[in-house]
Amino acid sequence: QVQLVESGGGLVQAGGSLRLSCAASGLTFSRSNMGWFRQAPGKEREFVAAINWSGGITYYAGSVKGRFTISRDNGKNTVYLQMNSLKPEDTAVYYCAADQTPVLSMQVAGYNYWGQGTQVTVSS
Numbered sequence: 455q456v457q458l459v460e461s462g463g464g465l466v467q468a469g470g471s472l473r474l475s476c477a478a479s480g481l482t483f484s485r486s487n488m489g490w491f492r493q494a495p496g497k498e499r500e501f502v503a504a505i506n507w508s509g510g511i512t513y514y515a516g517s518v519k520g521r522f523t524i525s526r527d528n529g530k531n532t533v534y535l536q537m538n539s540l541k542p543e544d545t546a547v548y549y550c551a552a553d554q555t556p557v558l559s560m561q562v563a564g565y566n567y568w569g570q571g572t573q574v575t576v577s578s
Contacts, residue, residue, distance in 0.1 A: 456480040456567045458550045463572030466540055470576070474535040476550030476569055483531040487558045489565055490524060490535045492546035492574075499549065501560045503535060513560050518544075540576045547571040 462474040478486070489504040503524035504513045512524055523536040533550060551565035559565065 456552065458552060458567055458569035460548065460550045460569045460572040463548060463574045465575045465577065468540060468542055468576055468578050470540050471536070471538045472540065472574060474537065474548055474550075474572060474574075476533045476535075478531045478533070478550075478552060481552060481554065481567065483552075484528040486552045486554050488524075488526060488533040489551040489553075489559070490533075491549045491551060491562060492544075493549070493571075494546040497546075499562050501562070502548070504558050504560055505533065506558045511558055513558060515560075537574070540574075542576045542578045544574060545576050546574060548574050 457479045459477045466472055485507050487506050490502040491499050492502050493499040501515050505524045505526055509526050521539045526533045549571045550569040552567040553565040
């Protein structure tokens with residue numbers, strides 16, 4: 455049974471930083487592409503960042519590029535999202551996702567497994 459458990463969310467002031475973690479179990483993590491998505495109230499879930507199985511390829515949404523960094527530790531079965539220079543518009547529930555297809559995806563439909571989400575709130 456695949457489990458993805460996010461942590462590290464919280465309340466932060468604009469300009470601050472947070473580091474999200476996603477611990478994976480029940481899958482071959484070192485062969486899994488991983489993604490971060492977010493969903494704000496009343497909006498569709500949107501892509502934030504993705505990293506391939508080796509960590510050699512990363513993708514970012516334009517709205518977070520230069521502020522957020524995705525990374526992974528295959529020895530700890532964990533993927534991270536370092537979020538700097540946070541803005542109120544970054545407020546959302548952040549979800550970790552995993553997939554084991556060969557192509558790294560930026561689409562919600564490209565991931566088979568999802569975590570329960572962690573709330574990030576950025577105050578102005």
